Amino acid sequence: MKKIMMTTIAVAGAALLTTGVMAQDGKSRGHGGWDRMDVNGDGELTADEMAEKHAALIEAADADGNGAVSKEEMKAYHQARRDEHRAKRSGDANGDGAVDRTEYLNAAQTRFDKMDKDGDGVLSEDEQRRKRGHRRGGNRGE
Numbered sequence: 001m002k003k004i005m006m007t008t009i010a011v012a013g014a015a016l017l018t019t020g021v022m023a024q025d026g027k028s029r030g031h032g033g034w035d036r037m038d039v040n041g042d043g044e045l046t047a048d049e050m051a052e053k054h055a056a057l058i059e060a061a062d063a064d065g066n067g068a069v070s071k072e073e074m075k076a077y078h079q080a081r082r083d084e085h086r087a088k089r090s091g092d093a094n095g096d097g098a099v100d101r102t103e104y105l106n107a108a109q110t111r112f113d114k115m116d117k118d119g120d121g122v123l124s125e126d127e128q129r130r131k132r133g134h135r136r137g138g139n140r141g142e
Contacts, residue, residue, distance in 0.1 A: 061074055063076065
């Protein structure tokens with residue numbers, strides 16, 4: 001049982017790292033997953049930090065509540081996360097497969113608010129430049 005649980009934790013950790021890399025939206029590849037796992041932010045991962053993240057992943061993916069995650073549960077968990085991510089990016093807030101005017105405008109407002117770092121309701125040149133640079137993977141020439 002202990003060997004199965006350790007194997008499950010290892011697989012879950014690999015899946016968590018993979019998800020962190022795959023789920024990045026305009027962030028430098030790989031670093032978002034690392035930062036989420038580095039709980040204390042010291043730039044190093046410890047066994048305790050990994051165990052904490054693995055336990056959280058197993059709890060979230062454990063659909064039948066038996067304390068372990070089967071391959072099917074892990075696949076379902078990751079598919080649900082991908083679906084949530086797609087819905088969030090598409091603006092389809094109610095998940096009906098279509099984006100109506102209200103959903104579109106709400107998604108646009110959310111994107112604007114995210115770019116408007118100082119919350120003044122206006123996008124400065126700096127805020128726009130940061131967004132463009134962020135989308136390309138970094139500010140070039142600055």
